[in-house]
Structures are given as C-alpha cells and as structure tokens.
Amino acid sequence: MNKKPEKNLLEVKNLTIQFKSEEGIVKAINNMNFSIKKKEKVGIVGESGSGKSVTSLSIMGLIPNPPGEITEGEILFKGNDIVKLTNSQIRKIRGNEISMIFQEPMTSLNPILTCGFQIAESLMLHKGMNKKNALSRAVKLLESVGIPDPKNNAKRYPHQLSGGMKQRVMIAMALACEPEILIADEPTTALDVTIQAQILNLMNKLCDDHDTSIILITHDLGVVSEVCDKVIVMYTGHVLEQAATKELFENSFHPYTKGLINSIPKITKEKYRLQEIKGMVPNPTEKIEGCSFYPRCEFAKEICKKEKPELIEVQENHFVRCWLYR
Amino acid sequence: MNRDVLVSVRNLDKNFKLKKTKANPFTSLKAVDDVTFNIYKRETLGLVGESGCGKSTLGRTILHLIKPTEGEIIFDDINLNLISKKEMKEARKKMQIIFQDPSASLNPRKRINEIIEEPMIIHKTQDKKGRDKKVNELLNVVGLDAYHKKRYPHELSGGQKQRVGIARALALNPKFIVCDEAVSALDVSVQAQVINLMKDLQKQFNLTYLFISHNLNVVYQISDRVAVMYLGKIVEIATYSQLYESAMHPYTKSLLASIPKVGDLKKESKMVLKGDVPNPANAPKGCKFHTRCPFAMDVCKVQSPELKEYSKDHFVACHLVK
Numbered sequence: 001m002n003k004k005p006e007k008n009l010l011e012v013k014n015l016t017i018q019f020k021s022e023e024g025i026v027k028a029i030n031n032m033n034f035s036i037k038k039k040e041k042v043g044i045v046g047e048s049g050s051g052k053s054v055t056s057l058s059i060m061g062l063i064p065n066p067p068g069e070i071t072e073g074e075i076l077f078k079g080n081d082i083v084k085l086t087n088s089q090i091r092k093i094r095g096n097e098i099s100m101i102f103q104e105p106m107t108s109l110n111p112i113l114t115c116g117f118q119i120a121e122s123l124m125l126h127k128g129m130n131k132k133n134a135l136s137r138a139v140k141l142l143e144s145v146g147i148p149d150p151k152n153n154a155k156r157y158p159h160q161l162s163g164g165m166k167q168r169v170m171i172a173m174a175l176a177c178e179p180e181i182l183i184a185d186e187p188t189t190a191l192d193v194t195i196q197a198q199i200l201n202l203m204n205k206l207c208d209d210h211d212t213s214i215i216l217i218t219h220d221l222g223v224v225s226e227v228c229d230k231v232i233v234m235y236t237g238h239v240l241e242q243a244a245t246k247e248l249f250e251n252s253f254h255p256y257t258k259g260l261i262n263s264i265p266k267i268t269k270e271k272y273r274l275q276e277i278k279g280m281v282p283n284p285t286e287k288i289e290g291c292s293f294y295p296r297c298e299f300a301k302e303i304c305k306k307e308k309p310e311l312i313e314v315q316e317n318h319f320v321r322c323w324l325y326r
Numbered sequence: 327m328n329r330d331v332l333v334s335v336r337n338l339d340k341n342f343k344l345k346k347t348k349a350n351p352f353t354s355l356k357a358v359d360d361v362t363f364n365i366y367k368r369e370t371l372g373l374v375g376e377s378g379c380g381k382s383t384l385g386r387t388i389l390h391l392i393k394p395t396e397g398e399i400i401f402d403d404i405n406l407n408l409i410s411k412k413e414m415k416e417a418r419k420k421m422q423i424i425f426q427d428p429s430a431s432l433n434p435r436k437r438i439n440e441i442i443e444e445p446m447i448i449h450k451t452q453d454k455k456g457r458d459k460k461v462n463e464l465l466n467v468v469g470l471d472a473y474h475k476k477r478y479p480h481e482l483s484g485g486q487k488q489r490v491g492i493a494r495a496l497a498l499n500p501k502f503i504v505c506d507e508a509v510s511a512l513d514v515s516v517q518a519q520v521i522n523l524m525k526d527l528q529k530q531f532n533l534t535y536l537f538i539s540h541n542l543n544v545v546y547q548i549s550d551r552v553a554v555m556y557l558g559k560i561v562e563i564a565t566y567s568q569l570y571e572s573a574m575h576p577y578t579k580s581l582l583a584s585i586p587k588v589g590d591l592k593k594e595s596k597m598v599l600k601g602d603v604p605n606p607a608n609a610p611k612g613c614k615f616h617t618r619c620p621f622a623m624d625v626c627k628v629q630s631p632e633l634k635e636y637s638k639d640h641f642v643a644c645h646l647v648k
Contacts, residue, residue: 047513162602163377192376192540194599197584201598219513222586249588263518264588265547269570274522274547277515280483 008035009180009213010059010098014073017054020066023285028054030237031073033311036181041207041214043228043245045221045260049281051237052217056183058083059215060100061090077181096126099174101203103186105166109158115169116142116154119176126177141172145202164195171203178210185217200226221264225249233257236282236292239311243318253320256293291323299324331400332502332534333365333388338397340380340387344607352607357383359558361397362633363641365502370528370535372549374542374581378606380558381538385504388536389421390414402501419449422495426507428487432479438465438490439475445497464493467530469523485516492524496531504536509544521548542581546570551639554578557606557614560633563641574642576619613645621646 017029028051036042044052057063059075061082075082077098082090099122102108110118119141120134129137135154142150145168158166167187174182184203188196204227207214216227224231224245231248233241233256241254252258262275279296282288291297294304303323311321340358344350357380365371375381386392388399390406399406404417425431432441442464443457452460465472468489479487488508495503505524509517525548527533539545545552552569554562554577562575573579583597599618604610610617616626625645633643 047515164602192603193542193584194376194580195602196586197598198600200586220586221514221588225588226586260514261588263515265518265521265541265543266588267543267546267570267582267585269567271547271566273525274518276518276522278519280485280516281513 007037008076009038009040009078011035011076012055012059012073013076015055015058015070015075016072017051017058017063017068017070019068021285026284028068028237028284029058032237032239034232034239034242036213036215038180039208039211039213040230041216041228043216043218043224043231044234045218045224045231046234047219047281049236049284050234052234053185054237055234056100056185056215056217059181059183060094060098061085062094092126095122095179096177097179098181098183099177099179100183100185101167101170101174101187104190105163105170106158106190109166109169111158114155114157115161119154119169119173122173122176138172138176141176142169144206145169145172145175146198147172163191164198167191167195167199168202171199171206175206175210175212179212181213181215182207183215183217186219187216188223189218189220196223203227221249221261233260236284236288238292238321239319240293240321241319242311247315247318251318253314253318253325254293254322255297255299255324291321330367331364332367332402333536334400335361335363335365335388336398336400337362338384338387338399339395340383340392341395350607352605355607356558356609357606358387358394361558361560363553363560363563365534365536367501367534368528368532369550370537370548372545372552373536373538373555374540374545374552375555376540376603378557378603379555380606381540381555382506384555385423385506385536385538389423389504391423415449419451419498420501421504422498422500422502423504423506424488424491424495424508426510428484428491428511429479431491432487434479436478437475438470438477438479438482441479441490442475442493442497445494449498451498460497461493464496467496467527468493469519483516484512485520488512488520489523492520492527496527499531500533502534502536504538506538507540508537510539510541517544524548542585554581557604557609559614559630559643560641561615561643563633563639565639568637568640572640574636574640574647575615575644576621576646577615613643 012032012034015029015032019026019028046052070083116135116138119138123129123134123137139150139154142154147153147168188199218224228245231245232239235256241257259277263277265274277296290305290307291309294300309321309323311319314320314325338358338361342355342357344352344355346353373381387394439461442461446452446457462472470489509520537548546566549566551565553560556577562578573582580597580599601618604617612628613626613631616622631643631645633641636642636647
C-alpha cells in the first residue's frame with residue numbers, strides 16, 4: 001500500500017447484513033458505505049431499529065450467525081477484510097485494536113469479577129502482561145478515567161459502584177490496550193445528564209490524547225454534535241444522509257434529517273409547537289418498494305414509491321439518498 | 327393564567343424504611359423532604375431531576391398511591407388525608423397517571439378496548455353501549471384507528487401503546503393527570519407526536535398536568551412552570567421564561583449547561599458538575615447539593631436553605647440567593 005497521509009483506518013464497503021426470523025428475512029443493513037480516518041470521530045444516528053447497533057457489531061465481528069449473515073460487502077480494517085477473518089484472527093483485533101463500550105454498564109460488566117481484574121484481563125490476553133503488572137496497570141487506568149481511590153476501587157465489584165463509575169470502568173477497559181478505534185454504542189443513554197456530560201468530556205479527552213478514532217452510536221443528536229466530526233443518519237438499514245457535523249445541522253437536505261432535528265425539544269426563549277414526523281418507523285419485515293422513508297415523507301413524489309434513490313454526493317463530502325436532490 | 331389552585335402540596339414528607347444489612351447501614355430513606363407547592367388549574371407543572379431524586383415518589387404520593395409520611399395534599403379543595411375509602415375512590419376518578427414504559431403498564435392479555443374501558447367498569451360510569459361509544463371516541467381523540475381496539479398491546483408500536491395509555495387515563499374525564507416520564511421511552515420523532523398530542527388534549531379537556539421527566543428539554547417545551555428536584559428537595563420553581571432568562575440555583579444552572587445542544591459544536595467551558603449524586607439514604611447535611619456545588623460556603627454545610635420566593639412565581643432554595 002502506498003503511504004498517503006489521509007489513509008482510511010476503517011472502510012466499510014457495500015455492507016449488507018440480513019437476519020432470518022420467523023416472519024421472513026430482515027435486511028438490517030443495506031449497501032452501507034463509510035470510512036473513518038485516524039483521530040476522526042464519526043457519529044451514527046438513527047431511531048430504534050435503524051440498524052445502527054448492527055453496524056457496530058459487524059465491525060467487531062460479533063454478528064451472530066445464524067440468524068445473522070453478512071451477505072455482501074467488506075469491512076476493511078487497515079486493508080484486511082474483517083468479514084473474512086477466522087475467529088482466532090478476529091480475537092486478536094477485538095478488544096485490542098478495536099474495542100467497544102456498551103450502553104448499559106450494569107449488564108456489560110461481569111458481576112463476579114473485580115473491576116480491576118476485568119481491566120487486567122485484556123492486558124494479559126493481548127499484551128502478554130503477567131497478572132501483577134496487569135493489575136497495577138489497571139489501577140493506573142482507573143485513575144486516568146477519574147475514579148477516586150483507584151487502588152481500593154480496583155478491588156471492588158461492579159455492583160458496589162454507581163452507574164457513572166461503572167461506565168468509567170468500561171471506558172478504562174476499552175482503552176486499556178490503546179485501541180485505534182473505539183466503538184461507543186449509546187455510551188451515555190443510561191446515565192443522568194450531569195453524569196453524561198462528565199463521561200462525554202472524559203471520552204473526548206482520552207481519545208484526543210491517544211489519537212483514537214471514535215464511532216459513536218446514538219439516538220441523541222445533541223450528543224453527536226458535541227463529540228463527532230462527521231455524522232451518518234440511518235433509517236431502516238439505509239444511510240439517508242452523511243455529512244460533516246456542522247454541515248449536517250446547519251444545512252441538512254434529507255426530509256428525515258430535517259424532521260429529526262426539528263422534532264427535538266429545544267430550550268428557546270419562546271415556546272413553540274414541536275414539528276413531528278408523521279407515522280412511525282415501518283416494520284422491518286415489511287417490503288417497501290421505493291424509498292423507505294416515503295410513507296412518512298411530506299415531499300413524497302410518484303417516483304419515491306417506485307424506485308429506491310441512490311446515495312449521491314450533492315455537495316463535497318455531503319451525501320444524500322433522496323429523489324428531491326437529483 | 328387562571329390562578330385557581332387545583333392541587334396544593336403542603337410540607338410533604340415521604341420516608342421509606344430500609345432493611346439494615348452489612349452492605350446498607352442505613353435504616354430510612356427520605357425520598358421526599360418537606361415539599362410545598364401549588365399546581366394551578368389548566369397548567370402544566372414540570373418536575374425535573376436526576377434518577378433517585380424522588381420525583382416519581384412525589385408524583386405517586388400526590389395521588390395517594392403511596393401514603394405520605396407527613397404533610398398533606400389538598401386536591402380540588404379536599405384534603406386527601408381526611409377522607410374515607412369510598413370518598414377516595416370518588417376522588418380517584420378525577421386524577422389519573424400515565425406511566426413511562428407503555429409495554430409494562432398495559433395488561434398483555436387484554437385487548438385494547440378492554441384496557442381502555444376498564445376504568446369505566448371499575449367506577450361503573452357507563453353501561454356496555456356507552457363504554458363502546460366512549461372507547462371509539464377516545465381512540466379517535468388520541469389518533470388511533472378504530473381497528474386497533476381488538477388488538478393486543480404487543481401488536482402495537484411504542485408510540486401507539488403510549489397513546490392507549492393516554493386514552494385509558496382520559497376514560498373517566500379526569501381533571502388532573504400525573505405524567506411520569508410519559509415520553510421517555512419513545513424515539514424522538516414519535517416523542518414529538520405524543521408531546522403535541524398531550525398539549526392538544528390539555529386544551530380540549532381543560533386538563534392539569536404534573537409532567538415528570540429527567541429530560542429538561544422536554545419539560546421545558548411542555549410546561550408553564552418547572553420545579554427542579556434534588557435528593558428529595560425542591561431547589562427551584564420558576565416559570566419557563568424565568569428558567570430561560572434567570573435560573574438561580576447552581577444545580578438548575580448546571581442541569582441546563584449539561585444538556586448536549588443540537589448543532590452546538592464542541593463547546594469546552596461547560597459547567598460540568600463533579601462527582602455523583604450522593605446516596606439518598608445517606609444524604610449530606612445542610613444543603614443537600616453542597617457536596618457538588620461549585621459555590622458552596624460554610625453555611626451550606628450546616629443549614630438547609632428554605633425555598634423562598636425570589637420574585638413573583640420564582641422560588642429558590644439556596645443560601646447564595648438573597
């Protein structure tokens with residue numbers, strides 16, 4: 001490979017994932033394309049069922065098969081296709097070069113192991129440290145994520161910590177091996193706002209310090225605008241819009257993105273009536289011929305019902321999947 | 327604004343007894359601590375706070391779903407402490423509640439029409455024919471098609487289930503509805519629909535809401551006045567414009583600052599609070615917020631500030647505010 005300065009760290013090309021269910025085949029992701037560079041922070045936003053979490057699981061090689069299957073496309077991490085790797089090969093990447101923070105710190109930590117040991121585990125596995133060194137490194141990591149009295153807290157069990165502290169432990173664990181990419185799947189959704197602000201600041205700072213890229217998955221557009229450089233908007237497994245964060249919020253094109261931004265209650269001087277998007281997210285087993293958003297779209301035209309629009313670049317680095325912009 | 331008081335909460339306390347164990351040395355938890363405020367007719371009073379601050383307990387105590395330890399609730403000129411069971415049942419018709427999780431608050435084995443008509447059966451307000459008519463009316467009012475009434479809750483989406491919850495709450499023509507995190511489990515696009523629906527219904531049926539939520543944005547958009555709660559205490563009550571222009575309490579200010587704002591890019595100098603919310607069973611002495619307050623003074627550690635009227639309709643409990 002030639003050494004370009006702006007090399008893509010991760011490239012997702014034409015990714016299609018489907019799940020078999022009793023009601024038929026569900027396409028969770030349709031022809032998804034995106035890339036992430038070193039230090040870049042990408043946000044994936046969407047409502048429930050839009051396929052944002054499936055995207056993150058596929059990058060970690062965690063799509064359960066069966067029922068899930070990657071039917072098409074590739075996920076290139078530093079030039080290697082993750083989809084084609086064997087289990088033992090992917091285990092060397094998972095938790096080491098790409099790691100993940102999950103939504104609920106209560107359920108994603110092991111309740112019968114101490115916090116310190118859970119962090120040390122990945123250091124022993126990936127970095128070949130002995131237990132003693134790994135444990136003392138874990139204490140340092142706990143200190144770096146702002147856990148008070150890290151030495152004693154390392155010996156405590158998850159249930160002895162508050163929600164915010166548990167999420168700090170998760171972050172310490174995810175960053176233990178200094179990964180190149182951190183995937184954060186709704187990292188602050190279960191937390192109170194004042195704690196959310198602490199955790200977002202911490203995540204931002206640590207990733208800046210170590211040049212870590214972030215893929216942030218969330219339904220909260222506010223969180224995205226505080227963390228990310230680039231935003232991908234998903235709906236029923238399709239990318240509807242993709243742009244730089246500032247561009248997306250100031251100059252969004254897709255009716256869904258616009259609707260989403262306007263339907264969030266904001267604190268403004270005068271109260272106003274919230275703009276709503278009519279209808280609801282379609283059932284994933286439902287087959288929609290044309291654009292998946294047309295049943296809820298106020299600008300829907302004849303063509304929207306019949307043909308799926310392509311994702312096209314309407315402006316530099318601003319992609320939209322909509323017939324209005326053809 | 328119409329200033330007739332509908333609900334008056336006076337010096338309300340709610341203590342829960344805790345079992346003393348090795349892990350938990352505390353025997354009681356003050357979930358609601360000396361709370362006093364009024365809710366006026368046809369207004370929406372928002373109640374915000376973080377998890378564990380007692381906002382749901384307060385909502386349920388106001389409805390007497392939980393008996394208060396001390397203090398009283400005057401609902402529609404009736405002191406709920408002093409009435410008999412029979413009178414209480416009568417009063418219950420006028421007060422309803424909508425819960426957070428629509429899947430958990432609808433009986434999975436009942437059809438939608440059975441769920442909505444149940445309050446009318448319990449209170450014997452209508453005969454079968456009248457109930458059927460009312461169910462159709464209510465479905466129409468909350469924006470659900472009539473064919474949904476023979477369905478079961480699991481066949482509906484989250485937003486539709488919440489509409490059923492609202493229809494059930496309206497079945498007895500109540501005056502007052504406690505909305506306990508009524509839109510928190512919904513996706514944003516659906517959340518906006520339900521908020522707008524609730525605002526419309528309020529006008530149509532002259533309802534009074536106590537709107538409980540952890541989300542200040544939502545509370546702000548729906549409320550006429552907002553009460554902010556921290557560890558069982560009301561720390562500030564203000565109209566929405568007072569809140570926007572001149573929030574006084576450091577906790578309210580930090581709540582406002584902590585909310586990630588859409589389109590507001592990477593701002594650094596936010597007023598981010600240090601530390602966690604203390605254990606409510608072992609709440610700090612004095613002002614309960616002093617352990618996290620950036621402006622805490624010596625007096626805050628010993629003396630609990632009273633909720634005082636700072637300007638018209640604007641109450642603050644803070645030693646900084648004179």
